[in-house]
Amino acid sequence: MVDRERQKRSELSIALQAAHFLGEVWELLPREQPDFLVSSATGSFGLEITECQVGAKGKGGSKLREKESFNENWLKCIRLQFEKKTKTRIIVRYSGEVSQTAGDELLQELLSADFNSREQFKEISLNLTHGKAWASRSRASSWTNLDDRVGWVSNDMTFFQREIDKKARKLDRYRDACSDIRLLVVADRIYNSGKLSLPEGYRPDLLGFDAVYFFSYPEQINSFYR
Structure with a gap:
């Protein structure tokens, strides 16, 4: 309902x-x-x-949209873990592999960045084993998987x-x-x-x-x- x-x-x-x-x-x-x-x-x-x-459709609808939703939920889980540990709101733009290993690495690198000591809205870049991320401290959370947003029309x-x-x-x-x-x-x-x-x-x-x-x-x- x-x-x-x-x-x-x-x-x-x-x-x-x-x-x-x-x-x-x-x-x-x-x-x-x-x-x-x-x-x-x-x-x-x-x-x-x-x-x-x-693109193609399966029983659950658009296969591409299904993949995007999976990626969104993956990033949301990392955000919730990050905010539970730090109580800090940040903007994150991520590009790279979507997996447990990649997620663990992204979370650890973001925690290590200590955003509370950083100037608000000043972006840093993180070169990861499985991708790359750009992040900054902000008043509100915004986490985006860039790979789902920058395709061809x-x-x-x-x-x-x-x-x-x-x-x-x-x-x-x-x-x-x-x-x-x-x-x-x-x-x-x-x-x-x-x-x-x-x-x-x-x-x-x-x-x-x-x-x-x-x-x-x-x-x-x-x-x-x-």
């Missing part, structure tokens, strides 16, 4: 940001199938939201169309709630798994949706209408 509530809050935030990019004001009523009923100056519609990632729109195809199978169910049904497809470009860019002049097959929005988060949104 907690995860579902968190997901709904995330969807609400994304929908409001999408409306802002479109220059519109949306009043959003959360529900299921579709995710929201929307009231706007131009009318009402149902809005379904889905994520779009590049794909323009393979089959990944975008794949999400439309999947949601179109439920279109009749969505129309039970509202005749005008729109799909918001979100590619989170903060992560490599969401680095997807529309080619010039591209138009997807809407497969019956009244509109499909492609939100290249957090940069821009493209609209396609039936």
Whole structure:
């Protein structure tokens, strides 16, 4: 239940940001199938939201996003151990191997750096056996795996169309709630798994949706209408 509530809050935030990019004001009523009923100056519609990632998908979803989540949790565990021992907040940017050995080394080097005696925001670099890290004392924690953030941008729109195809199978169910049904497809470009860019002049097959929005988060949104 907690995860579902968190997901709904995330969807609400994304929908409001999408409306802002479109220059519109949306009043959003959360529900299921579709995710929201929307009231706007131009009318009402149902809005379904889905994520779009590049690369292969398995039973659990995007394999690349699954790897990114694993790496995030790995770094989070190191952060929790560090903060338990020091009560210090630092900014860490890491690039390198993700393993128990690499994590143990990173934690030990960060502990040895004695950030409490260092000037705030003054960055140091750590040359590790299994990678490299840059760190500084800060008012708030921020730990990032750079290898999951600095990849190339794909323009393979089959990944975008794949999400439309999947949601179109439920279109009749969505129309039970509202005749005008729109799909918001979100590619989170903060992560490599969401680095997807529309080619010039591209138009997807809407497969019956009244509109499909492609939100290249957090940069821009493209609209396609039936």
